[in-house]
Structure formats: C-alpha cells, structure tokens
Amino acid sequence: MSAVAVRVREAWTxxxxxxxxxxxxxxxxxxxxxxxxxxxxxxxxxxxERQRDHEREHSARGKCC
Amino acid sequence: xxxxxPDLLETPMSAPSPTATEPRSRRSPASIAVWVLVALVxxxxxxxxxxxxxxxxxxxxxxxxxxxxxxxxxxxYSRFIARRVLKLDDRRATPAERLENGSDYEVTDRRVLxxxxxxAIAGAGPLVGPVLxxxxxxxxxxxxxxxGVIFAGAVQDMVVMFFSMRRDGKSLGQMIREEIGVVGGxxxxxxxxxIMIIILAVLSLVxxxxxxxxxxxxxxIGLTIPIALFMGFYxxxxxxxxxxxxxxxxxxxxxxxxxxxxxxxxxxxxEALTLDKETLTLMLVAYGFVASxxxxxxLLTPRDYLSTxxxxxxxxxxxxxxxxxxxxxSAEAMSPFASSGEGPVFAGKLFPFLFITIACGALSGxxxxxxxxxxxxxVAKERQVRMIGYGGMLMESFVxxxxxxxxxxxxxxxxxxxxxxxxxxxGTPETASQFVGALGYTISPDALxxxxxxxxxxxxSRTGGAPTLAxxxxxxxxxxxxxxxxxxxxxxxxxxxxLFILTAVDAGTRVGRFMLQDTIGxxxxxxxxxxxxxxxxxxxxxxxxxWGYMLYVGVTDPLGGINQLFPLFGIANQLLAAIALTLCVxxxxxxxxxxxxxxxxxxxxxxxVVTMTASYQKVFSDNPAIGYFAQADATRTAxxxxxxxxxxxxxxxxDVIIRNSTTNGVLQATFAVLVIxxxxxxxxxxVKAVRAGSLPxxxxxxxxxxxxxxxxxxxxxxxxxxxxxxxxERAEKAGTP
Numbered sequence: 001m002s003a004v005a006v007r008v009r010e011a012w013t014x015x016x017x018x019x020x021x022x023x024x025x026x027x028x029x030x031x032x033x034x035x036x037x038x039x040x041x042x043x044x045x046x047x048x049e050r051q052r053d054h055e056r057e058h059s060a061r062g063k064c065c
Numbered sequence: 066x067x068x069x070x071p072d073l074l075e076t077p078m079s080a081p082s083p084t085a086t087e088p089r090s091r092r093s094p095a096s097i098a099v100w101v102l103v104a105l106v107x108x109x110x111x112x113x114x115x116x117x118x119x120x121x122x123x124x125x126x127x128x129x130x131x132x133x134x135x136x137x138x139x140x141x142y143s144r145f146i147a148r149r150v151l152k153l154d155d156r157r158a159t160p161a162e163r164l165e166n167g168s169d170y171e172v173t174d175r176r177v178l179x180x181x182x183x184x185a186i187a188g189a190g191p192l193v194g195p196v197l198x199x200x201x202x203x204x205x206x207x208x209x210x211x212x213g214v215i216f217a218g219a220v221q222d223m224v225v226m227f228f229s230m231r232r233d234g235k236s237l238g239q240m241i242r243e244e245i246g247v248v249g250g251x252x253x254x255x256x257x258x259x260i261m262i263i264i265l266a267v268l269s270l271v272x273x274x275x276x277x278x279x280x281x282x283x284x285x286i287g288l289t290i291p292i293a294l295f296m297g298f299y300x301x302x303x304x305x306x307x308x309x310x311x312x313x314x315x316x317x318x319x320x321x322x323x324x325x326x327x328x329x330x331x332x333x334x335x336e337a338l339t340l341d342k343e344t345l346t347l348m349l350v351a352y353g354f355v356a357s358x359x360x361x362x363x364l365l366t367p368r369d370y371l372s373t374x375x376x377x378x379x380x381x382x383x384x385x386x387x388x389x390x391x392x393x394x395s396a397e398a399m400s401p402f403a404s405s406g407e408g409p410v411f412a413g414k415l416f417p418f419l420f421i422t423i424a425c426g427a428l429s430g431x432x433x434x435x436x437x438x439x440x441x442x443x444v445a446k447e448r449q450v451r452m453i454g455y456g457g458m459l460m461e462s463f464v465x466x467x468x469x470x471x472x473x474x475x476x477x478x479x480x481x482x483x484x485x486x487x488x489x490x491x492g493t494p495e496t497a498s499q500f501v502g503a504l505g506y507t508i509s510p511d512a513l514x515x516x517x518x519x520x521x522x523x524x525x526s527r528t529g530g531a532p533t534l535a536x537x538x539x540x541x542x543x544x545x546x547x548x549x550x551x552x553x554x555x556x557x558x559x560x561x562x563x564l565f566i567l568t569a570v571d572a573g574t575r576v577g578r579f580m581l582q583d584t585i586g587x588x589x590x591x592x593x594x595x596x597x598x599x600x601x602x603x604x605x606x607x608x609x610x611x612w613g614y615m616l617y618v619g620v621t622d623p624l625g626g627i628n629q630l631f632p633l634f635g636i637a638n639q640l641l642a643a644i645a646l647t648l649c650v651x652x653x654x655x656x657x658x659x660x661x662x663x664x665x666x667x668x669x670x671x672x673x674v675v676t677m678t679a680s681y682q683k684v685f686s687d688n689p690a691i692g693y694f695a696q697a698d699a700t701r702t703a704x705x706x707x708x709x710x711x712x713x714x715x716x717x718x719x720d721v722i723i724r725n726s727t728t729n730g731v732l733q734a735t736f737a738v739l740v741i742x743x744x745x746x747x748x749x750x751x752v753k754a755v756r757a758g759s760l761p762x763x764x765x766x767x768x769x770x771x772x773x774x775x776x777x778x779x780x781x782x783x784x785x786x787x788x789x790x791x792x793x794e795r796a797e798k799a800g801t802p
Contacts (some may be wrong), residue, residue, distance in 0.1 A: 058596065
C-alpha cells in the first residue's frame with residue numbers, strides 16, 4: 001500500500017513539476033536558486049515578473065495555424 | 066569557451082561519452098518482440114481499412130493504424146535521419162548552451178521544450194483541414210495524414226530545426242537570404258508575410274462562420290476577453306507569477322461561460338447576441354487591432370495560457386473519448402467526389418486538392434517558422450532535435466487524425482448539409498434534405514431538425530469545418546461519457562476552436578507587425594523600434610487591414626467564403642513548406658550530403674508537384690468551379706447578358722463575385738511565382754554545390770559541450786548513469802571553489 005502511495009506521490013510531483021515548468025511558473029524558483037548560488041539577493045517576485053512581461057512585450061513568438 | 070577546429074568532429078572529443086551520438090542499437094529479444102507486435106497491429110489495422118467496403122468499420126482502426134505507424138516511423142525513420150543523415154552530435158554545444166542569456170537563448174528541459182514547441186505549432190489548421198477533406202471519404206485523408214507526416218511534415222520540422230540550431234537559431238528568412246541568395250530571400254520574406262495574412266483571414270473566417278447567428282457561441286467566446294483581462298490583471302497586480310493558479314481560475318470561468326451561454330435566450334440576450342457575419346467581421350478586426358497594441362500581459366499572455374491548457378485538455382479528452390465511444394465510421398472509404406472533383410465542400414479532384422486541403426496535419430510550412438528561430442535557441446542537446454522536431458509533428462498529425470475521425474463518424478447526409486454553401490442547400494431542412502439527396506446521400510428534414518435541436522444551433526450550411534468538428538466531438542463525447550450534454554459539448558468544442566484561432570490571430574497580427582516594422586526599419590530605423598507607439602500602431606493597422614479585407618472578401622462571397630478561400634490558404638501553406646524544403650535541399654547539397662538529398666528532396670518534389678498543379682488549376686482552369694479567373698469571366702459574361710449566375714441574388718453580388726475571384730486569382734498566381742523565384746534561385750546554388758562537391762555554409766564551428774542530458778522522452782539506463790555521474794561531478798566542483 002505504501003509503495004502505491006509513494007508511486008502516486010512521485011507521479012503527482014512529476015506532473016506538478018512539468019506544469020510549473022511548461023507554464024513558466026518555475027522560472028522564479030530557478031532564478032532564486034541561481035541568486036542564492038551566486039550569493040546575490042534576488043529581486044522581488046513582482047519585479048521579476050515585470051521584467052519577464054517586458055521581455056515578452058518586445059519579442060514576437062509566433063503561433064501556428 | 067574554446068573554439069575547436071572543424072576536424073574535431075572526425076576524431077573523438079577529449080572525453081568521448083558513450084551516448085554522445087546515437088548509439089548502435091542493441092536488439093534485446095524483448096524489444097524485438099515489442100516492435101514485431103507494433104508492426105503487426107499496424108499491418109492489421111491498415112489491412113482492415115484497405116479491405117473494408119460497405120460494412121461497418123470502427124473508427125479505432127484508423128486511430129491504431131496511425132499510432133502504430135507513428136511509433137514505427139519515430140523509432141526507425143527519425144532515428145535513421147538523426148544518426149545517419151544529420152549525424153546529430155551531443156559533443157557539440159547547442160546555441161542554448163553557448164549563448165545562454167536567460168531570455169531567448171536558454172537551455173530548456175527537453176520535455177518542457179517539447180510542450181512549448183507543440184503548443185506553438187498546433188493550431189486550428191489540423192482540426193479544420195481534415196474535416197473538409199472528409200468529403201472524399203475517410204481513406205484518402207487517413208493515408209495522406211499518416212504518410213505525409215512521416216515522410217514530409219515531420220522531416221521538414223526536424224531538418225529545419227537542425228539547420229537553424231547549427232546557425233545559432235537563425236530564422237527561415239535569414240537562412241534563405243544567406244544560403245540561397247538575396248533574390249530568393251526577398252521573395253521568401255514577401256511570401257511569408259502574404260501567406261500569413263491569408264492564414265489569419267481564413268482562420269478568422271472559420272470563427273465568424275462558427276459564431277454567426279449563434280448567441281450561445283458569441284456569449285461564451287465574447288466572455289473569453291474579460292476572462293483573459295481579469296487573468297492578466299490578477300497575474301500582474303495580485304498574484305505575480307502564479308500562472309497555474311490563474312489559469313485554473315480562468316478555465317473554471319471559461320466552463321461557466323459555456324454553461325451560461327445555454328441561458329442567453331432565457332435571460333433575454335438572445336436577440337442582442339445574434340450577430341450576422343458582417344458585424345462579427347468588424348468586431349474581430351477591431352479586436353485584432355486592439356489586441357496587437359495592448360501590452361501583452363493584459364490580453365495575449367493570459368489568453369495563451371488558457372488556449373494552451375484547453376488545447377492539451379481537449380486532445381487528451383478526445384483520444385480517451387474515441388476509445389471509450391468506439392464509434393463506427395459513417396463516411397465511405399472513398400466518396401465519388403474524390404474522382405469527380407465536384408464535391409460541394411471544395412471543388413477539385415483528389416489530386417491535388419486533397420493534399421492542399423489537409424495541409425497542416427501532414428505537412429505545414431508554417432512550422433518552419435517555429436522550428437527556426439524560436440525552438441532551436443532552447444534545445445539543450447543536439448540529439449533532442451529528433452524528439453522535439455519529429456515527435457512534435459507526429460503529435461500534431463495525431464490531432465489531425467482525431468479531427469478526421471470526428472468528421473467521418475457523423476451521418477454523411479448531415480455532413481454535407483452542414484458543409485455545403487448556403488447557395489446550394491437553401492438554408493432550410495427541406496431544401497437541404499433535397500440537395501443532399503441529389504448528391505446521393507439521404508437525410509430527412511426531420512433528422513436535420515432533430516440534429517439541430519440536439520446542439521441548440523442552426524446546422525445547415527455551417528461551413529468552415531469548426532461546427533462539423535464540434536458536432537462530431539459532441540456526438541463522441543455524449544456516447545463516451547453519457548448524459549444529455551450534447552449541446553454543452555458542441556459549444557465546448559466551438560469554444561476550444563475559437564480560442565485557438567483567436568490566440569493565433571492575436572499572435573499572428575503581432576508577428577506580422579514585428580515583421581513589417583523590421584522590414585521598414587531597414588530604410589527608416591525609427592520605424593523598427595518596437596516601443597515607438599506610432600510605428601507599432603501603424604504597422605498593426607496595416608496588418609489588420611490586410612487580413613480584415615480578405616476576411617471581408619470571404620464573408621461576403623456569394624459563392625461561400627470557405628470553399629473559395631480555403632484552397633488559397635492550403636496552397637499558401639504548402640508553398641511555404643516548399644520554400645522550407647528548398648532550403649533543406651540547398652543545405653544538404655552545400656554540406657556535400659548528395660547521398661542523402663532524397664530525405665528532403667522527395668517531399669520537396671512531391672510538394673512542388675502538388676502545389677504547382679493546384680496553383681495552375683486555380684489560375685488557368687477553364688472550369689469556373691475551380692479556376693478563379695474562369696469564375697470571374699463566367700460571372701462577367703452572365704452579368705453583361707443581364708443574368709444571375711451561381712448563388713448571386715442580384716447584380717451587385719455578381720460584381721462582388723467578379724472582384725473576389727479576381728483578387729483570389731491574383732494572390733494565388735503571386736504566391737506561386739514567389740515560390741518559383743525561390744526555387745530557381747536555389748537551383749543555381751544546387752548546380753554549383755553538386756559540381757564543387759560542397760560549398761561553405763554559415764554553420765557555426767563546433768564547440769565542445771559540457772552539458773549532459775538525455776536525448777529522448779524516456780532516459781535510457783546509460784543516460785541516467787551518465788547524468789548522475791555528471792551531476793555528482795558538478796556538485797563536487799561547486800563544493801570546492
């Protein structure tokens with residue numbers, strides 16, 4: 001039973017990881033991790049997301065038909 | 066980072082890893098058994114499809130024939146291309162590794178990048194094309210979607226991605242200019258822009274046709290705008306970065322909007338939301354313009370999240386629904402229209418028009434724009450190009466197969482009543498029933514009325530493919546999941562298609578705006594500044610006006626817009642594929658890979674034969690049902706004689722037909738000429754390259770890679786071990802600075 005529970009938890013962690021990565025939500029975690037590795041204080045979440053919005057504003061990513 | 070000499074790749078790199086290039090296969094008995102089984106399943110499914118005539122055939126034969134074929138093609142053909150032809154080499158650093166900058170160049174997990182790439186290539190095209198192509202029966206469409214993707218579409222996507230990756234993620238246009246020449250490059254640039262305009266117009270036309278006279282549809286699709294705005298503000302000001310939470314709220318609101326649509330009549334909104342096509346066109350054009358100039362965080366980004374999640378959700382739901390419902394195909398294997406060319410949905414015979422109509426699900430030139438530029442800048446390891454490029458396109462093809470099945474399981478009398486233009490069906494159950502009867506199919510007026518009541522919509526002459534697909538999906542889901550929810554599922558499917566298309570229209574208008582600003586910026590640098598409002602507004606207005614005009618042409622066409630414009634769209638997309646494949650052939654020859662040139666060469670030859678035949682017929686055919694100019698001439702002759710022809714109700718409509726047909730004809734001829742220019746320019750290079758054995762290209766010299774990452778969806782045991790070793794090494798280094 002506990003083996004099944006472990007499996008379920010692993011699958012859930014995997015799905016959650018994938019969704020966060022695909023949606024870009026995980027970018028924040030990666031940024032914070034990078035900052036702590038480099039010993040720099042990260043900017044606020046709001047400022048970080050503003051910067052990503054700004055980048056998106058000036059790039060055109062196509063969509064297909 | 067040290068640049069290495071070109072001969073580096075001939076000799077093993079300093080620390081040759083066991084998995085750097087595609088390893089030789091070790092065929093274990095279990096693996097052999099599995100592949101024999103897959104091959105058997107495929108062979109049985111194809112045999113059933115090929116041999117069944119006039120008996121009940123389950124749609125699952127198509128589904129499993131497709132899956133087995135994809136599996137075999139992926140395992141063997143794409144691996145052959147990766148190993149023997151392109152010689153993907155994980156010892157070379159990718160642009161993402163060399164140029165990582167945290168924005169466009171970024172090493173991305175292969176499965177995440179697969180998701181991004183698929184979300185960018187998949188749109189409404191593979192949903193609509195196969196539905197229209199179902200007029201020729203299920204077999205031709207099935208064969209082309211599967212064979213086409215394996216040998217043409219997926220190959221194009223993978224090879225273009227590879228070449229762009231080896232050139233720091235250059236765009237298709239840049240590569241053509243640098244590798245073929247300025248003439249070809251300029252022609253390609255114009256072609257890409259013009260083709261994009263047509264695609265936006267035709268996709269918008271699909272939405273207009275699906276929403277016209279449908280208060281339920283207008284209500285739910287209209288609400289997506291405030292929902293997206295809400296999500297945008299929520300993400301910006303309340304919960305920055307919480308994309309999943311925001312998207313979850315958005316999806317719930319979206320579902321409520323669909324349910325709410327069922328009550329518009331009882332809320333007294335029915336009349337206000339019953340809009341004709343002209344009004345919808347104006348609204349869509351205004352929307353496109355506003356969406357293009359608003360900050361992206363407000364509308365575009367949240368809409369993109371919604372559309373992507375809906376897309377994946379519906380595709381999974383449809384696959385599950387198909388297996389659970391196990392529907393029987395109502396369509397014939399091959400209808401008489403395949404050979405007569407007189408089908409009411411679109412004119413022309415199986416060759417070349419089936420290939421033109423299916424377009425995106427088998428081979429899509431537009432993918433070359435995503436496969437160059439965006440995705441290659443994020444690939445972590447070279448060998449991942451196989452799963453992302455080839456694998457991504459197989460998945461798109463699977464969507465096309467699902468759409469084909471949905472169109473083929475509905476009653477074929479109903480199919481033709483829904484897809485024939487208004488001028489043919491007359492718009493009432495009685496006249497539609499008569500018209501369908503004259504085609505050789507049967508459906509009673511009562512059955513048509515009952516079908517309309519089941520989805521709470523008018524269904525006669527709802528052309529464009531989206532309503533038919535929605536009807537098919539609603540039927541499959543009702544069978545699979547039970548309940549009396551057909552009207553809900555119908556509008557759910559319409560919502561999902563419209564969301565797709567509007568996202569493509571938003572993004573396409575923006576891409577067009579950037580292209581225009583970039584091009585004009587060469588002569589007037591200030592105009593190229595994307596943050597300068599007058600330029601942004603001006604360029605957006607030009608792009609919107611261009612597709613808006615073509616949309617208006619389609620909407621007001623007395624002959625029925627979709628049957629007139631869809632061929633133009635399909636040919637344009639396939640012509641773009643011809644341009645992309647021409648680049649691939651050119652680079653094969655410049656690299657001296659004459660031996661393998663058939664890999665992109667055969668699909669290119671086929672695509673050129675198809676598109677040039679279709680273009681020739683559309684321009685020069687003297688059959689007014691096919692040739693645009695013949696149509697204009699016939700109408701002009703009739704008008705001058707004081708008669709009405711086709712579906713025209715008055716002399717003004719005769720003028721509209723003449724004007725539209727001439728416009729379409731001129732555009733068609735222009736596209737074909739542009740492609741001929743690109744191919745002719747390339748042919749000069751081909752001759753030079755073959756004579757010289759090879760020619761220098763703009764490929765970036767090899768740089769050794771220090772990254773380790775698996776190549777395929779599932780990591781092998783060796784890859785996992787290597788990854789663990791590499792990570793331990795990194796951790797050790799980080800620990801001892």
